[in-house]
Amino acid sequence: MERHFDENLQALKYHLMKMSAMAEVMIADAIKAVVERNEAVIPGVYQREEQVNHMQVEIDETCLKLIALHQPAAGDLRFILGAAKANAELERLADESINIVQRAQSLLKEPPLKPFEIIPEMAMIARGMVRDSLHAFVNRNVDLAREVLLRDDRLDDLKEDIAQELTEYMTRDSASVARALNLLLVSRYLERIGDHATNISEVTIFVVEGRDVRHHADQKSEFRI
Amino acid sequence: MRIPPKYTQALAVTVLGAATVFTVVVLVFIIVFVLSKGLPGINGEFLFSAPKDMGRAGGIFPTLVGTVLLPLMAIAIALPLGVGTAVYLTEYTRETRLTQVLRFGTDCLAGIPSILFGLFGFIFFVVMLKMGWCLLSGGLTLAIMVLPTIIRTSEEAIRAVPNSYREVSFSLGATRWETVLKVVLPNALPGIVTGVMLGIGRSIGETAAVIFTAGSALRMPASAFDSVRTMSVHFYILAREGISNEKAYATAAVLIISVLLVNLAAYSMMHRFIARRSR
Amino acid sequence: MSTDPVISVSALDLYYGEFHALKQVPMEVKGRHITALIGPSGCGKSTLLRTLNRMNDLITGVRVSGSILLEGRDIYAPGTDVCLLRKRVGMVFQRPNPFPLSIYDNVAFGLRVAGLRDGHAVEEIVERSLKAAWLWDQLKDKLNQSALELPLDQQQRLCVARLLAVEPEVILMDEPCSALDPIATARIEELMLDLKAKYTIVIVTHNMQQAARISDYSGYMLLGEMIEFGATAGIFTSPKDKRTQDYVSGRYG
């Protein structure tokens, strides 16, 4: 029996996927603005941000309605709570793209500091994490979610590398400080995008297995969110 | 061609109404007929004096007494036996082949013509047990006759008591007997009373079985071993032997009125009982 | 089209003898939607439901004033054909009540009453109705079996099929799931969601969650009054009246 309620859950998944695709494009474009110095993509990022905000409100309303009207339990309850959390993370990681674009705008006013190596790689990883964490969420794929958690470490390492490199630039040449700081911030935003994706993956594990893996909470509680 | 529902509805109302009117008219006609013929002959003297000259003159007091005593005796014997049997069959046994055979047997018994009971009573009580024609022989015979009715109606009444009442009682720690006493019988009472009324009605109106077992003596009975004549027997003899049509109708009228009174009394008692329990 | 109210109740008062059971009740039933009536026992929701096909006529001492328009025509106007009204506005009761007949004869009952003699046509309609009530696949091989032998939820769906056979426009349901277990309840609810594509449904339920799950519009009634009526999502997420708020959030008394 295909249930009406299940159709609503399917719709919820679909909207989350759409939102994550949107966020992914935003990250790609924001990085394009930084790396390729492409100014043309910037208005699109702002536009998408508004759309994402809109979708966030809609998804929250859907979650609220499903909880109020259907009083879900067990797996369904965890899924809807998870969806609401993933929704918030997606919105925040979309916001990070806006932050990146803002840095890009001030970077574009000056010549490039150095050829890009690490930031494109970080962007690749972050985008992949966003895509895969959402895939894992909607497809209840715990293995993929765990794998995303591991990728976050690589992102953190890269951020350390670039911080070190940029610190060298700044100590050597005071004229580079402004640009280096901007780039440092971009790396920090990418790292945060990774963190949001990590959170989504943790939510996925909770939704599927009912275990909270945040802060090693699984030793304390089996079923607390 | 189909008749429109509007007309079938009207036709139905007419036919059903006519059937009801016909039934009521027949009933009323019989009662009015008997009462109009009989009432003029009824007065204090008729009711409370002894008959004279085989009933051609005088009253019907001894038959009145017989009519009260005989069914009373029959019910006094049949009620505990019948209700007891019904309780046992419904509450204490599970439905088996035996209970089915028993039920079938009682149903058959209820349908047997009363003359057969009369013959049996005559042979068994009057002749074999040498009790002679007397109140007791008649009472016992009538008791056997009305027993199936009382068993059956009581059984139905007991069965109609919601099982949930029993469960509640058991779940509050009552034994089966406590449950029967406090819950089952009080709630089955209206049905049991109906059975008893049917039994009384049947024994008041009975003639064949009574003539064979209680006799037809026109005296006041002094003990259970005296022969008695009931009103219906009296009426039967008066009418059949052409003794006095006038007295026969008067007797019939008294008979109808007493049946009416007995019924009224029983129902008012029952209603008072129910009202007291469901205030 | 479908958003026009099929039934429009306004200022409806109903008395049982001296008792004022419905007080100036308004209600708009939208076509091809599910409208749910909720409220505590004795609030008048069943009474309101039963005015919609004049089932209350069967009770002596009932007086009704105000208006109930079915597609614009007052169903309490003199000269209204009550039998026709009840064909257009069918009813499903609290306890499944199939006739002690075969499954087939139960569904064909209304058709035969209506005078349909063509065996072929009857067969077709029986099949269509059973399909619409999601019973055809399970029952097609035992149409001659007694309806009383079916499990309760199938009996209830059979009652729905029996109703669908006479092609009503509106289906009234008076706590159709209160005798059923959750699984059976879910089946009936899914059936209702399916049926609303073709029919207008008004349901009375004790079960608030049920109203929340399936209805598009809800009315909360209390002591014969319509306290709040509106879109279900609104009633259950942000009710306007404090009393509605208390009731749907389980704070009563």
Added chain:
Amino acid sequence: MNAEWAIKIAAHDFRVFHGQEESLRGITLNIPANRILGVIGPSGSGKTTFLRALNRLNDLAPATHIDGQVLLDGQDIYHPSFNVVTLRKRVGMLFALPVALPMSIFENVVYGPRLSGVRNRKRLEEIVETSLKAAFLWDEVKDRLTMSGLRLSGGQQQRLCLARVLAMEELEVILLDEPCSGLDPISTAKIEEALTILKAKYTIILVTNNTKQAARVADETAFFLMGDMVEHGPTEKIFTVPDDQRTNDYVTGRFG
């Protein structure tokens, strides 16, 4: 998890047969004292059979026999030496449909105490008052105790039935068989409220078709399916992260 609560009733591999059919297939379950155990499951899952086995009301059904043990305070209630009448006074029951006996409210409540031989009028009046208060009915009926119980509304009748159970002085365990299935949310809330207070004194076992009700009031929940107990645990666990997929399907309404 049961460690902190004394075990009131223990079923060991308990089976019930109706004729050839095995209605309960080996239930092993410890029921803690002073807690509410919710029993959920679809019809035919055996939850009601299990409940009725606990005060041996199943005995009344023909062709029923049992296997295994049910221990009440460590004593086997199916042992031949165990007195059924005493058992039922200790283990009271509330049925799905309110069954007020056709007698006055007062007589309904004292039905049990009278059976136990309480004759003192003053004592009976006390029992009536405390029981009706505990069932949240006293205020509504205190002025009309001689009225027939049948004239109360459905919700009031069910509370009367609860008061009647509570009136039994020997009462230790309360069994409830879908006690709110016919009641509106307000009456339901009153019964639920009463139960959460009563558990301080009694052990309560609540069979319900309404999974939300178990979620609201039960401390522990057991899920029955086709005569088996699939899962038993703290209620919050059963309703958030059940171990068994079938439990998850049932509490999310995805069954069948």
